[in-house]
Amino acid sequence: MTTFGYLLPTRGIVFSSTSTTELTARASADVVGLARRAESLGYDAVWVGDSVLAKPRFEPLVTLGAVAAATDSIELGTAVYLPALRHPVHVAHATTTLDQLSGGRLVLGVGVGVRPPERREMRQLGVDYERRGALLNEALAIVSKLWEGTAIDHDGEHYRLDGAGIGFEPARNPPIYVASAAFSPSDGFPISIRRRLVEHGDGWVPIAMPPEEYAAGAHHIEELLAETDRPTNAITRAYYLDVVVDDSEAAAIEHAREFYHGYYGEQVTYRSERSLSEEEIRKRGAFGLVDTVEARLAEYVEAGVERFVVRFPTTDQRRQLRAFSSIVDTIP
Template sequence: MTTFGYLLPTRGIVFSSTSNAELTARASADVVGLARQAEALGYGAVWVGDSVLAKPRLEPLVTLAAVAAATDAIELGTAVYLPALRHPVHVAHVTATLDQLSGGRLSLGVGVGVRPPEREEMEQLGVDYERRGATLNEALAVVSNLWEGEPVDHDGERYELDGASIGFEPARTPGIYVASAAFSPSEGFPPTVRRRLAAHGDGWLPIAMAPEEYAAGLERIRELLAEAGRPRNAVDPAYYVDVVLADSEAAAVEEAREFYRAYYGQQVAYGSKRSLSDDEIRRRGAFGPVDEVERRLAEYVEAGVERFVLRFPAADQREQLRAFASVADAL
């Protein structure tokens, strides 16, 4: 069964609010309120992104704690969280706490960051950008061990622990969704991503990937799992996708372009100062009337996607959330 989750606008409300008072009001109405609406409309999950300095936004795990208190059963996820920006003991502690408080609803999508502002962010926080993939892999190993609730000894390249313990376990061990933006049908995944998927991946959460690329990547992941002695179906096939519903594809693409310009600032086209082309925007997701969005997402379902994380790069989040509910029913 295909499920759909909604990315809450924890950055959108920051860059579009004109005063602190407006931001305070929107944190309640446009984050917690939209999470409640998503649950009422039958969405399976709400997700939040992460950044500390590069793209200012509400802190993700604090936000999900507020959402957990305001909802009943909707799943909670990060798309994506950057563990390398924090010490893994802190990550294990706060995620286990959130999972306990939410009754076992947390999934942890993780990534490393690939844009120039994220390089600067990591440098300011004392993280070696060139070693970020290896740092993330080591951090995930520490976090997974700490989630077991027992003392942990660890002597790694970046972290050293001697009998460290957070003292308790999550209510349900959070699934780790490995984000990726790079996959070559001929060369596969980068080495650090391969190791991350094989050792820690409970889900795969790529972005901006054609359906045929997705299908090839999913098959390669299943091979990696088998080589690691894990079941081939151990990874939940997810996909992060941008969607804008409008009367025409041209109108939807233009709305998305305006959103990207505000969201990313000058770093719109992967580090350049130019705006994204129509084709570059289309590659990010599904844009246009309901039937066109249904057709496009159905291609990903055919490629193996079972869980969508939806971002609506549009001004009216409530209308997009309502309008997409009919698409979800059709798929």
């Protein structure tokens, strides 16, 4: 059965609030409140994004801690968290704490960041952008060992630990979902992502990928798993999809364009001086009438998607939650 999660607007409320007072109110209503609403509507998870400097937003694990206290059973995911911006001991400590406080509900989606603002962010935090993939892979190896609750030694390329241990384990080892934006049907995944999927991946969560390319990626993952004697279903096939349901495709795309301008700023136009075209926006998700959105979702399900992470790129989150809930019920 296909499942659906909802990306909480931890960035959207920051760029669209006009005062600290408004932001405080929306933190309660549009983050914690919408998480409760998503749980009541039957979504399987709520997700949050990550950025420290590049795209101002609420810190993801702190946010999920507040959501954990306000919900009962919905999973709490990061789409995606950037471990390379922190020391892996801190990552292990924070994720283990959150998983314990939530009763074993954390899903750790991880990535590296690829655009110019992320490069500047990493420079300011003392992270080598060109080594971000290797940093992430080594950090995941350390975090996975620290989740076992015992002290470890580690002598790696980027990190060295001597008898380091956080002293307790998560309620369950959080599943690790590997993000990717780069895949070639002929060449497969870049080596760093391939290694990440095979050694640490419990899920795969790409973005901005057409259904036929997604299907090729899912097949390639099955081949990688077979080569390492892992079951071919060991990695959950997820997909990060933008959705706007409206009275017409044109209206939905216009809402999305306005949102992207506020959300990404210069990142939207870093390749050119113009804003995103209608075709470029279409490639990011499903926009328009209910039937149009349903058909697009069905294409991805046919391509192998088992779990959707849905972002509504518009300021009217409640309307979208209601509208999309009627679609969820039609997808097998």
